[in-house]
Amino acid sequence: MPMAPDELVAVIAEEVEDLRFGEILAADITKETLLWSVAAHTKSLGLESVELFELVYRVEARTQLKFPEDFELVSITSVGDFARRLMPS
Amino acid sequence: MPDNEMARDLLRRAREAVRDDAHTILRQLVRELVDRGDTGEILSLGRILENGGPLPGAPRIRVALIGSFTADLLGRVLRVTLRRCGIDAVVDVHGIGQYGSQTADPGSDLYRSDPDFVVLAVHHDELGLPDHSTSPEKDVEAEIRRWRSLWRSIQANSRARVVHWLFALPDDLVVNALDVRLPGSRYSMAVRVNAGLAAAAGKDVLVVDCDRLAGAAGKLAWFDDRSWRLAKQPFASDVLPLPARETAGLIAADLGLAKKCLVLDLDNTLWGGVIGEAGVHGIVLGGDAGEGFVRFQRHVRALKERGIILAVCSKNNPADAKSPFQEHPDMVLRLSDISSFSASWDPKPEQLRRIAGHLGIGLDSLVLVDDDPVERAQVRALLPEVEVIDLPESAWEYVRAVRNHPLLQQAWATEEDAARADSYRAREQAKQYEEESDTLEDFYRGLEMSARFAPVDANSLPRVAQMVVKTNQFNVLSRRHSAAELAELVAEPGALHFTARLRDRFTDHGLVGFLLARTDGDTAEMDSWLLSCRVIGRDLERSMFGVFARQAAAAGLRRLVGEYFPTQKNHLVADLYPRLGFTLVREAPDGATRWQYDLVQQGLPEPSPFIKEES
Numbered sequence: 001m002p003m004a005p006d007e008l009v010a011v012i013a014e015e016v017e018d019l020r021f022g023e024i025l026a027a028d029i030t031k032e033t034l035l036w037s038v039a040a041h042t043k044s045l046g047l048e049s050v051e052l053f054e055l056v057y058r059v060e061a062r063t064q065l066k067f068p069e070d071f072e073l074v075s076i077t078s079v080g081d082f083a084r085r086l087m088p089s
Numbered sequence: 090m091p092d093n094e095m096a097r098d099l100l101r102r103a104r105e106a107v108r109d110d111a112h113t114i115l116r117q118l119v120r121e122l123v124d125r126g127d128t129g130e131i132l133s134l135g136r137i138l139e140n141g142g143p144l145p146g147a148p149r150i151r152v153a154l155i156g157s158f159t160a161d162l163l164g165r166v167l168r169v170t171l172r173r174c175g176i177d178a179v180v181d182v183h184g185i186g187q188y189g190s191q192t193a194d195p196g197s198d199l200y201r202s203d204p205d206f207v208v209l210a211v212h213h214d215e216l217g218l219p220d221h222s223t224s225p226e227k228d229v230e231a232e233i234r235r236w237r238s239l240w241r242s243i244q245a246n247s248r249a250r251v252v253h254w255l256f257a258l259p260d261d262l263v264v265n266a267l268d269v270r271l272p273g274s275r276y277s278m279a280v281r282v283n284a285g286l287a288a289a290a291g292k293d294v295l296v297v298d299c300d301r302l303a304g305a306a307g308k309l310a311w312f313d314d315r316s317w318r319l320a321k322q323p324f325a326s327d328v329l330p331l332p333a334r335e336t337a338g339l340i341a342a343d344l345g346l347a348k349k350c351l352v353l354d355l356d357n358t359l360w361g362g363v364i365g366e367a368g369v370h371g372i373v374l375g376g377d378a379g380e381g382f383v384r385f386q387r388h389v390r391a392l393k394e395r396g397i398i399l400a401v402c403s404k405n406n407p408a409d410a411k412s413p414f415q416e417h418p419d420m421v422l423r424l425s426d427i428s429s430f431s432a433s434w435d436p437k438p439e440q441l442r443r444i445a446g447h448l449g450i451g452l453d454s455l456v457l458v459d460d461d462p463v464e465r466a467q468v469r470a471l472l473p474e475v476e477v478i479d480l481p482e483s484a485w486e487y488v489r490a491v492r493n494h495p496l497l498q499q500a501w502a503t504e505e506d507a508a509r510a511d512s513y514r515a516r517e518q519a520k521q522y523e524e525e526s527d528t529l530e531d532f533y534r535g536l537e538m539s540a541r542f543a544p545v546d547a548n549s550l551p552r553v554a555q556m557v558v559k560t561n562q563f564n565v566l567s568r569r570h571s572a573a574e575l576a577e578l579v580a581e582p583g584a585l586h587f588t589a590r591l592r593d594r595f596t597d598h599g600l601v602g603f604l605l606a607r608t609d610g611d612t613a614e615m616d617s618w619l620l621s622c623r624v625i626g627r628d629l630e631r632s633m634f635g636v637f638a639r640q641a642a643a644a645g646l647r648r649l650v651g652e653y654f655p656t657q658k659n660h661l662v663a664d665l666y667p668r669l670g671f672t673l674v675r676e677a678p679d680g681a682t683r684w685q686y687d688l689v690q691q692g693l694p695e696p697s698p699f700i701k702e703e704s
Contacts, residue, residue, distance in 0.1 A: 018100070018129070021136035050161045053319055057326040058129045062093065073319050 008083040015058040031080030096130045107141035113473050123173035126330045135169045147177040153204035155188040157211040159321040166333040174341035192242045200246050208252040212323045222273040233285040252295040255283045257303035259312045292501045292551045295339045302331045338498030345558030348496045350398040354459035365409045375419030381484030386421035388488040396509040400429040402440045407432040428513040438471040449622045508599050512623050515596035533699035536593040541703040542636045545579045545586050552600045561658040563620035583608035585640045613641045615651040628697040635696030649686040
């Protein structure tokens with residue numbers, strides 16, 4: 001059965017929690033949460049590029065969903081954006 | 090339980106074990122999670138372990154990982170796989186593509202970090218080969234020379250051992266089917282560079298065969314253009330545990346942590362069915378149904394030929410258990426391949442203890458292969474130091490399960506490796522003979538032992554280096570010199586050193602002893618003295634002491650000094666010096682002792698009367 005958008009957001013949140021073990025709780029993450037600082041002084045999870053790369057791997061491996069070949073890491077901004085782009089259209 | 094839930098449960102338990110300092114449980118969980126081979130789980134485990142303390146009793150090493158690519162994730166996976174091999178490692182990841190500048194500059198961060206191992210994790214883009222060559226031999230030679238000079242730089246500027254990743258070769262390297270036939274094609278040259286580097290590595294450089302690993306994973310799965318574009322990592326994150334596991338296994342083998350003995354269950358492990366019920370001709374072995382078991386036996390025998398000792402641990406009547414070895418036409422393994430055979434109705438932990446005792450090795454040298462999950466669970470619970478391999482359902486997959494075990498790796502081979510299993514079998518025969526002898530003297534005499542003592546030379550150095558890292562029981566000082574350090578020590582002016590080879594009526598045990606002493610004034614002080622556990626209890630130490638004393642006297646020395654540093658495993662040599670006539674000089678609160686023997690006052694000691702010295 002295909003995953004609902006909210007379920008996917010929850011999966012991403014869990015993977016962020018594992019990725020930043022002990023620092024970030026899945027429960028504190030919503031679809032609006034920014035993954036990295038898109039502009040100065042914005043509040044975000046502050047993931048570095050290699051962590052974004054790891055997060056993409058983790059979520060793809062767990063959900064078996066796949067980003068398109070030509071996507072760029074820094075084009076993903078928020079958790080919701082991550083989920084939307086990964087959901088099959 | 091679904092796979093993902095199981096993983097989360099294991100990770101949760103690992104967190105709890107870290108919190109509670111429950112090291113035995115944590116070790117089991119690390120084994121299980123790493124052996125599952127899932128990159129995400131290993132990365133999560135790595136973060137959990139960062140919050141815990143060091144692994145008690147584990148060697149602590151520093152590894153410099155220099156990649157020609159972004160190696161951050163690899164570095165984290167490598168650290169966890171090293172931990173799975175019982176090694177507490179700090180892994181420093183050096184910047185992408187900096188291997189040239191870092192290795193060439195004696196003042197670089199690489200050398201300042203004083204690593205124990207430098208892993209050169211390079212990928213095919215770094216091959217300095219033309220697309221097509223009109224002089225391929227010359228180009229291949231030049232490329233091999235380039236990498237060898239990098240190894241030499243590292244060896245000249247540090248004490249680190251080099252671990253070199255051979256090139257995984259993508260299909261993109263190939264123009265078409267003709268490449269394999271054209272010596273000047275880039276692909277053909279790359280294959281020869283890999284082979285040339287493996288041959289040139291000798292015993293100084295450890296080699297990870299990434300092209301084989303990529304082939305096993307499937308090259309389409311291994312290489313990942315998107316990962317390269319996004320993060321400059323040339324392979325998929327999924328496959329990271331494969332080269333990490335092989336790298337960790339080789340480092341563990343180099344540190345002497347590889348396992349010595351594969352203990353085999355019989356029913357549904359070496360053959361299909363239950364021998365006690367089906368009889369020799371009713372078991373599944375050979376033919377279409379039993380070919381998987383035959384292949385597995387071939388693999389096991391190949392391990393034996395590389396020096397892994399084989400033992401049998403089976404719940405069976407002994408006569409039933411032995412009958413296929415003696416009578417079944419498709420048995421590849423013979424009784425003579427098995428160094429210790431235990432078949433009884435005793436619990437397996439009890440049998441394993443007996444096997445370790447017979448072979449004179451620790452329980453932590455054993456790897457059990459058993460199809461029965463209940464037996465495996467019992468051994469894990471009662472003997473956590475024994476490694477246990479989970480066999481898959483199908484016998485066709487047994488080989489892969491055993492081959493993937495990281496602690497059955499071998500960094501390099503010596504002649505003694507091949508002879509080791511025979512030597513342990515001979516030890517078992519000798520032990521039986523000892524039980525039949527009336528007195529210890531009768532036993533020694535009946536063994537008809539002879540020994541040969543010779544200075545350490547280029548031929549014996551690799552075996553000596555292997556013994557120095559692997560010998561735990563008869564090792565008075567337990568100094569773990571690298572091969573390079575040993576070469577320097579034996580070359581020191583005045584150094585006294587020799588190896589000992591022992592033969593008896595059952596076998597030639599090969600090179601089994603080593604003694605090294607440094608001299609100062611009229612004193613020779615022991616630096617290393619060790620004996621292989623295969624020949625402990627043969628009185629060889631008495632003959633070695635005799636040779637040492639003779640050498641010292643010939644060099645005009647008067648005092649022989651030896652120290653004993655207690656470890657968890659070397660208590661059997663705690664009384665070595667007093668047994669040989671040394672006098673106690675001092676004892677430290679940690680149990681370390683210092684002893685002296687005065688050649689002028691006490692005279693030359695007698696060698697063992699039971700061992701003939703060969704000239």
